[in-house]
Each structure stands twice: as C-alpha cells, then as structure tokens.
Amino acid sequence: MDAFHASTKAWFDARYGTPTQAQVEAWPLIATGQHVLVSTPTGTGKTTAAFMWPLDQLISGRWPLGSTSVLYVSPLKARNNDIQRNLLVPLAELQSQYTTDGAPWYEPKVMPRSGDTSATDRRRMQRHPPEILITTPESLNLLLSSVSGRGMLQGIRMVILDEIHAVLDSKRGTHLSTAVERLAHLTGEL
Numbered sequence: 025m026d027a028f029h030a031s032t033k034a035w036f037d038a039r040y041g042t043p044t045q046a047q048v049e050a051w052p053l054i055a056t057g058q059h060v061l062v063s064t065p066t067g068t069g070k071t072t073a074a075f076m077w078p079l080d081q082l083i084s085g086r087w088p089l090g091s092t093s094v095l096y097v098s099p100l101k102a103r104n105n106d107i108q109r110n111l112l113v114p115l116a117e118l119q120s121q122y123t124t125d126g127a128p129w130y131e132p133k134v135m136p137r138s139g140d141t142s143a144t145d146r147r148r149m150q151r152h153p154p155e156i157l158i159t160t161p162e163s164l165n166l167l168l169s170s171v172s173g174r175g176m177l178q179g180i181r182m183v184i185l186d187e188i189h190a191v192l193d194s195k196r197g198t199h200l201s202t203a204v205e206r207l208a209h210l211t212g213e214l
Contacts, residue, residue, distance in 0.1 A: 040072070044064075088179075095207070097159055097161060098187050100190065111134045115132070133155055134155070168206045
C-alpha cells in the first residue's frame, strides 16, 4: 500500500484493516499498468482490488479530471448499478478522510451508460464525461461507433472487465473482445 496517498491508506486501514491476498498481489501490478486477472471467491475484495488504484489516482489529483480515465464493463446491467452505488459510499468516506487530513480532494464523477440511460444523461456525458464510466459490452460498442462516444473514450487509462465468465462463450463475449480491441486502437495499450 506504499504507493497510495496517505489519506487513502488511512481510510483503507480504518474501513478494512488488512488487505486481502488478492489485493496485495494485484495492486503493484495494476499500479505499473500490467494486465491483471483477479479470480477469487465472492467477498474477497476483487472490486476493491480493481478500483482502489484508479480511485486513489483520481481523488489525489494524480490523474486529471474532466475526461474518462476508467472504463468498467460488465455484462450485467444490475451489476453496473450496484457498482455505481458501491463506489459512491467509499468516495464519500474518502472525501471525509481527505478533509480530516487537510489533503486536497479531487471529486471524480461516476456514471453508468446502458440502453436505459436517458438521452439527457447521454448528452450530459458527452459535454462533461465522467472520470469513471460504467457500461455494458453493447453500450461500449455503441460508444465506439460514434464520433462523440469515441471522443469520450480517448483518455481511458484503465479498463476493468467484470463477470467475463458470463459472456466468454457467447456472441456477447465476441462483441466485448472486439470492443476492447477497438478501444486499444483508439487509446493505445491499456
């Protein structure tokens, strides 16, 4: 945890205590931009393992705000809504910790984009992209098919693919893999 901002570490210690083995092994790899597959049972900290580094980079000002840096893709729309809610609570707690510590705080926006997203919210995303975009394989393909969608994705630094076992052997899995390839052509190696 040495690479994390001191306020992020203080929050993690107060909320979770000791990192799980998956987190200990994943964080150094994620921090250096390596590809990581985290496969552990439910409740062992996979989501925190995936999101802790980019959250730390965004809220501490190491990554810029105003463009999408993190793309989270899950085949399950319900999971995407859960992820948004599950990020907002730690963000509020982290903001409290940073404020208590007197550390500068940079507020990342977290927004889902799926077939259920209203036209108003889609336009808002184009004008003011969220730093963390939560989407489905289908919506990712739609974003990559439009000029404004590609514009929103150009600053991606990290992609988190969740629940990939649910789509591996299907047409949706093919759509996901081709979308990630298209994204890599747009942004460079992820």
